[in-house]
Amino acid sequence: MKVSKKVAGVEYAIRDIVLAARKVQQKGMQVDYLNIGDPVQFGFQPPDNVKQALINAINNGENYYSTSEGLLELRQEIAKKENAKGLSISADEILVTNGVSEGLDMVISSIVEEGDEVLLPGPYYPPYASYVRLHGGVPVEFAVDLDNSTPDIDDIKSKITTKTVAICLISPNNPTGVVFNEKSLRELVDIANQHNLYIICDEIYDQIVFDEKFVGIGKVAGDSPVIVLNGFSKVHLMSGWRIGYIAFNNSPKLDAIRENLPKLARVRIATSLPIQHAALESLRGPQDYISNFVSEIKQRRDLVVTRLNEMPGLSCPNPKGSFYAFPKIEDNRFGTDKEFVTKLLESKGVLTVHGSGFGEQYGSGHFRLVYLPSLEILDSAMNKIEEFVSQ
The missing domain is CATH 3.40.640.10 (Type I PLP-dependent aspartate aminotransferase-like (Major domain))
Incomplete structure (x- = not known):
């Protein structure tokens, strides 16, 4: 049956890459998911007063x-x-x-x-x-x-x-x-x-x-x-x-x-x-949780950017905001940035996103990772990436 050319051309690299991660998991390897920028999946939650406001609205018939x-x-x-x-x-x-x-x-x-x-x-x-x-x-x-x-x-x-x-x-x-x-x-x-x-x-x-x-x-x-x-x-x-x-x-x-x-x-x-x-x-409501959240994320950024810039063949600008790092692959013996990301996933179980998924012209030759996980998980993931680029 016919499918619109417009829809067939839609891509979303951040979630498309998850299909490859599932295959790796099915083989028994643990995967570090550093692909999706969702703070809630990494332990950060809305404040209790916000959760309660949702519950109250439902209970009060605001449905x-x-x-x-x-x-x-x-x-x-x-x-x-x-x-x-x-x-x-x-x-x-x-x-x-x-x-x-x-x-x-x-x-x-x-x-x-x-x-x-x-x-x-x-x-x-x-x-x-x-x-x-x-x-x-x-x-x-x-x-x-x-x-x-x-x-x-x-x-x-x-x-x-x-x-x-x-x-x-x-x-x-x-x-x-x-x-x-x-x-x-x-x-x-x-x-x-x-x-x-x-x-x-x-x-x-x-x-x-x-x-x-x-x-x-x-x-x-x-x-x-x-x-x-x-x-x-x-x-x-x-x-x-x-x-x-x-x-x-x-x-x-x-x-x-x-x-x-x-x-x-x-x-x-x-x-x-x-x-x-x-x-x-x-x-x-109170806004203090935001500054606490940002403070924690800054620690994670500092760890990740420092580690990435110490690795052979990678360089990473210092992100001024959001919670993503976008390192450049200076020495890519694996071929394209997508092949780099795929090989990293298959050999080390670290899921990132190929830079060309964010635009071929300026994204190619990079990869994106999310620094929302705990410092311990990030440090472990950095060790795996360093092993990968050093091998």
């Missing part, structure tokens, strides 16, 4: 469809959060989604038509390219200096064509941990304004930063056509509950998408109402 835009009180709190980062918006500019992925799908489907081009930071989180292709568009990677956390402005300018409709940013970045500074964000917004492009900025890791203060794009947005994507999976440790949001900047250029995109929200009905109550509590 019906919410409004398609999302619970008003939650949208008000989200607007406060985004305004504290620099925007100046109301609850009317917020739309609650089933995770950032659904929000990204809604935005891309609202602006991309056949042949349109979308600029993505190389390397990028795979769903960005997948959704662009799914809706008939063409993903175009631009260069990013991973050591200095800066986008290559000249490269971006050279890749803008009459078909370009948007520039996507992910800061802090997945898979590299790059965090764009205020100067870089301002330059990107200026370019978007000059060429009448949307800026789509994913800030899902906005509070998971280690060495410098995070600057949100809202601080430099002005009245530019900026759309922020964010959610509760990472910072608020609610990954399995699938809740995120779209925040539209208060820009007249966004009037048309603000009117039309919510139609997609109505078609898919709503986001889970009990989960929205939990998300509301996660914003209103």
Whole structure:
């Protein structure tokens, strides 16, 4: 039977690679899963007050469809959060989604038509390219200096064509941990304004930063056509509950998408109402658990980056945010980065993700690993990787 070419072209390396890990496990080898950035799977949990808010909502009968835009009180709190980062918006500019992925799908489907081009930071989180292709568009990677956390402005300018409709940013970045500074964000917004492009900025890791203060794009947005994507999976440790949001900047250029995109929200009905109550509590309740979480993750980052840079044939920039390392394979006698990752899995039982899964142009020759497990597990995994590259 027929399968759409659009769907056949969708890839998600982070989860696709798990199929190979299952085969290794079936042979009796223990696998260290360093592939998925889910803090909850590694022992971090939402605070008790947030869990209780979910339970209370269920017990209080909050089990019906919410409004398609999302619970008003939650949208008000989200607007406060985004305004504290620099925007100046109301609850009317917020739309609650089933995770950032659904929000990204809604935005891309609202602006991309056949042949349109979308600029993505190389390397990028795979769903960005997948959704662009799914809706008939063409993903175009631009260069990013991973050591200095800066986008290559000249490269971006050279890749803008009459078909370009948007520039996507992910800061802090997945898979590299790059965090764009205020100067870089301002330059990107200026370019978007000059060429009448949307800026789509994913800030899902906005509070998971280690060495410098995070600057949100809202601080430099002005009245530019900026759309922020964010959610509760990472910072608020609610990954399995699938809740995120779209925040539209208060820009007249966004009037048309603000009117039309919510139609997609109505078609898919709503986001889970009990989960929205939990998300509301996660914003209103104590926030000290976030700094404790980030402090623990920083220790893990320091261990992993130090160890990787001591290994022959590997080099790893220091991630400024998120919880991923993206080492470069300087001496790859195994062939491609995918073959490197596959051989590492088969011989040592360490599951990482091939860098080309995050974009062929700038991801190839790297691999991504997650440093969310305990220090003991990470140290053991680093020993295995070192044995692998030293053999």
